[in-house]
Amino acid sequence: MNYLQLPKIDLHCHLDGSVRPQTVIDLAKIQGVSIPSHNVDDIKALMVAPESCPNLDEYLTRFALPVSVMQTESALERISFELFEDAALENVKYLEVRFGPQLHRKQGLNFEQIIASVVKGMRRAEALYDIKGNYILSIIKVLPKDDINEVIDAGAKFLDKGVVAFDLAASEEPGFCHEYIPYAKYALDKGYRITIHAGEQGVGQNVYDAISLLGAERIGHGIHINNHKDAYELVRAEAVALEACPSSNVQTKAVESIESHPLGEFYRDGLLVTINTDNRTVSDTTMTKELQLAVEKFNLSEQDYFKIYKISAENSFASNEVKQSLLKYIG
Numbered sequence: 492m493n494y495l496q497l498p499k500i501d502l503h504c505h506l507d508g509s510v511r512p513q514t515v516i517d518l519a520k521i522q523g524v525s526i527p528s529h530n531v532d533d534i535k536a537l538m539v540a541p542e543s544c545p546n547l548d549e550y551l552t553r554f555a556l557p558v559s560v561m562q563t564e565s566a567l568e569r570i571s572f573e574l575f576e577d578a579a580l581e582n583v584k585y586l587e588v589r590f591g592p593q594l595h596r597k598q599g600l601n602f603e604q605i606i607a608s609v610v611k612g613m614r615r616a617e618a619l620y621d622i623k624g625n626y627i628l629s630i631i632k633v634l635p636k637d638d639i640n641e642v643i644d645a646g647a648k649f650l651d652k653g654v655v656a657f658d659l660a661a662s663e664e665p666g667f668c669h670e671y672i673p674y675a676k677y678a679l680d681k682g683y684r685i686t687i688h689a690g691e692q693g694v695g696q697n698v699y700d701a702i703s704l705l706g707a708e709r710i711g712h713g714i715h716i717n718n719h720k721d722a723y724e725l726v727r728a729e730a731v732a733l734e735a736c737p738s739s740n741v742q743t744k745a746v747e748s749i750e751s752h753p754l755g756e757f758y759r760d761g762l763l764v765t766i767n768t769d770n771r772t773v774s775d776t777t778m779t780k781e782l783q784l785a786v787e788k789f790n791l792s793e794q795d796y797f798k799i800y801k802i803s804a805e806n807s808f809a810s811n812e813v814k815q816s817l818l819k820y821i822g
């Protein structure tokens with residue numbers, strides 16, 4: 492299989508986890524932000540999470556450096572453009588990028604400016620390359636909740652104009668969904684689709700809750716349904732798509748090793764699995780690498796891959812027109 496050439500879809504990719512190291516250096520210079528080194532290898536080493544990360548919280552410390560230079564409209568526009576460019580150059584045909592608008596207000600930008608900037612960068616890349624995309628707004632669970640509805644309101648102006656969905660990201664505590672019921676409902680009522688990080692670090696019950704309490708149509712990771720029968724059956728019954736991110740799941744110890752990742756078993760049991768990057772820089776990966784890893788470790792044939800590509804297209808939050816165009820690549 493020619494992994495680079497195959498058409499690909501990435502439904503789970505964080506903007507702040509996918510910044511080019513050289514761009515952090517360039518932006519720090521432009522913005523007068525102090526960073527620990529101006530050597531690209533040093534900066535990359537600070538941005539990539541080690542294989543030996545003890546847990547998700549340690550992994551999440553890698554986001555502070557890129558976020559420090561993602562505080563202006565031009566920086567957000569550039570980083571968004573570059574992410575779509577990097578993806579397009581490895582034949583990603585559709586990319587849903589998520590980010591937390593709450594993290595980008597340190598220099599006084601408002602949510603509308605923040606969201607408009609990343610959408611503008613995406614549009615510039617779409618005009619230049621054979622790629623389409625949409626944004627997902629991730630609420631950061633460790634931050635105060637008082638501005639969540641403001642994020643939802645600002646994003647609502649971009650619904651179906653570059654923004655499609657609502658997500659909850661960051662550390663995962665058991666039972667976290669209960670606190671977010673009113674916010675997810677507010678987003679749903681405004682017309683957002685819902686995908687929630689759950690069952691990554693935490694328990695399978697979180698996946699059950701994300702679907703039944705928050706209205707999630709897709710789940711970020713969802714690994715731990717493998718030891719929670721009700722969650723597993725609900726994922727199947729509701730045809731919820733799982734956004735697997737193999738390398739990231741190994742790094743954060745969501746799985747002990749790639750060999751024990753349940754993606755292959757889930758796929759063979761008929762669950763709707765998709766293959767994604769999570770964080771291109773923090774996990775030092777690409778869709779090409781994740782695809783190769785999945786094919787080799789889970790013994791997937793090219794036909795299996797095309798089925799997974801089709802699952803990704805059908806469960807994306809793209810318009811019907813874009814979905815149809817994505818299916819044409821696998822003819």
Ligand SMILES: O=c1[nH]cnc2c1ncn2[C@H]1C[C@H](O)[C@@H](CO)O1
Pocket residue numbers: 505506507508547551554589590591594629631660661662688691739769770
């Ligand atoms: O894999 C993840 N699980 C939970 N949260 C994550 C993961 N990768 C990135 N994040 C967080 C850190 C980012 O700052 C935030 C928004 O992209 O989302």
Ligand SMILES: [Zn+2]
Pocket residue numbers: 503505660688711769
């Ligand atoms: Zn994620």
